[in-house]
Amino acid sequence: VLRKVSLQVFMTDYFQTLGLPRLPWLETEAINKQYLELSRLWHPDKFHTAEESEKQKAEEKYSEINQANQIISNHSSRIRHLLTLESNSPPSVVEQLPNEVMDLFMSVEKILKQFEGCIKEKESLTNPILKMGVVKRAMDLSDLAQSVLDNLSHYQSKLMTDLKALSAKWDQKNPSELLDSLEGIYRSLTHIEKWIQKLNEKKSVSSWQIDGIS
Numbered sequence: 001v002l003r004k005v006s007l008q009v010f011m012t013d014y015f016q017t018l019g020l021p022r023l024p025w026l027e028t029e030a031i032n033k034q035y036l037e038l039s040r041l042w043h044p045d046k047f048h049t050a051e052e053s054e055k056q057k058a059e060e061k062y063s064e065i066n067q068a069n070q071i072i073s074n075h076s077s078r079i080r081h082l083l084t085l086e087s088n089s090p091p092s093v094v095e096q097l098p099n100e101v102m103d104l105f106m107s108v109e110k111i112l113k114q115f116e117g118c119i120k121e122k123e124s125l126t127n128p129i130l131k132m133g134v135v136k137r138a139m140d141l142s143d144l145a146q147s148v149l150d151n152l153s154h155y156q157s158k159l160m161t162d163l164k165a166l167s168a169k170w171d172q173k174n175p176s177e178l179l180d181s182l183e184g185i186y187r188s189l190t191h192i193e194k195w196i197q198k199l200n201e202k203k204s205v206s207s208w209q210i211d212g213i214s
Contacts (some may be wrong), residue, residue, distance in 0.1 A: 014068035025167035035069040079186040091183045108195045
């Protein structure tokens with residue numbers, strides 16, 4: 001199903017592709033159930049003896065179902081898709097973030113810079129004793145990073161609670177205020193997810209780059 005959006009561009013309604021209601025929050029079990037049923041129905045292997053036109057239709061439908069599942073099963077991409085369908089334009093991620101989210105951002109940036117500093121300092125040293133001191137600081141920094149990750153996860157859980165509450169109101173007749181609230185959740189959630197990924201990646205990379213004194 002295609003919906004008209006801005007600049008005469010048409011996009012697929014992936015909620016309808018999976019036979020799911022167009023809501024900000026969807027249970028994982030419901031998404032998986034629809035995806036598995038449709039995947040079995042349209043799997044290309046079931047059409048190996050069909051006419052070429054039917055084979056092509058099945059392949060296209062199967063590809064669309066997989067694309068829909070990737071978008072709808074992820075919170076951020078599902079919200080972005082919903083906002084685009086409802087507002088006829090994709091949401092922005094560059095608007096002002098809540099103060100609490102900005103505080104988290106400052107904590108993440110500080111730790112990322114400190115991780116990078118430890119790695120560069122260790123690479124510049126040749127004295128094993130001095131290297132050991134850098135490793136000790138990096139280990140302490142990993143503990144601090146985990147604390148920030150815990151704060152990010154806590155805020156992410158809060159956003160999920162807000163998302164569920166918003167979804168419960170979604171059938172109201174005046175959706176403009178709800179769309180504004182949903183876009184605010186989307187912006188915060190997008191940044192939170194990105195920072196969690198960055199911190200986890202930096203912890204993982206740093207663990208072998210700073211481990212040991214050789």
